[in-house]
Amino acid sequence: MRTQVGIIGSGPAGLLLSRILAQHGIESVLLERQSRAYVEARIRAGVLEQGTVNMLRDCGVHERMDREGIPHEGFALAFSGRSARIDMAGHTGGQSVMVYGQTEVTKDLIEARLAEGGILKYECPAVAVEDFGSDKPRIIYEEAGQQKVLRCDF
Known part of the structure; x- marks a missing residue:
């Protein structure tokens, strides 16, 4: 098998x-042992930082995250019988985190890659x-118990 880029890990x-890579016209084959x-x-x-959320939106894998995820703009610290709220968004120019499990991100990315014809090979340990x-x-x-070679350009 031949591809431009070989990726190990799903x-x-x-x-x-x-x-x-696919969005930039670069082929890849992804190998996963599990x-x-x-x-x-x-x-x-289960918490995604703002940069990750932005990247998922930029590459078009955000619909379920935006629908089911929970934006989190701050948190409370409790000490000495008092509680203080830390306004993350206020201290970072509006940035926040998203409570949305990495497991769900993985499912969304798998679906997106398969929908666009991506080659994901499971139970194929490198x-x-x-x-x-x-x-x-x-x-x-x-x-399937046989050794194979993935030839790559990069």
């Missing part, structure tokens, strides 16, 4: 990279990366 970072069901059920952090610094890098991976 977490939010790998999926988002694959999505952004099953899709495992990846979609894996519990991760065994080795070879010739990384050359103009012909390759990823050795396993699929």
Whole structure:
């Protein structure tokens, strides 16, 4: 198999990279050692920083996050019997965080990549990366018990 960019790992970072590359006309193949069901059920952090929220919106994977996520613009600190609210948005020029699980971001990114014809290979662990610094890098991976090669341009 051949692609421009080989990506190892179907977490939010790998999926988002694959999505952004596709939007710029760059092909990628994403390899993940776990099953899709495992990846979609894996519990991760639940708060997204403003930069991540912006990036998801910029690349068009935000509809469910905007509908179901909970914007969070501040928090309270309790000490010595008193409580003080910290206005995050007020102290950062309007920035906030979004309470929306990384698990949900992963599901959204998987759906987006599959809808646009992205190649996501689950239960295909990467065994080795070879010739990384050359103009012909390759990823050795396993699929259905057989060793295969993903030839990459980058």
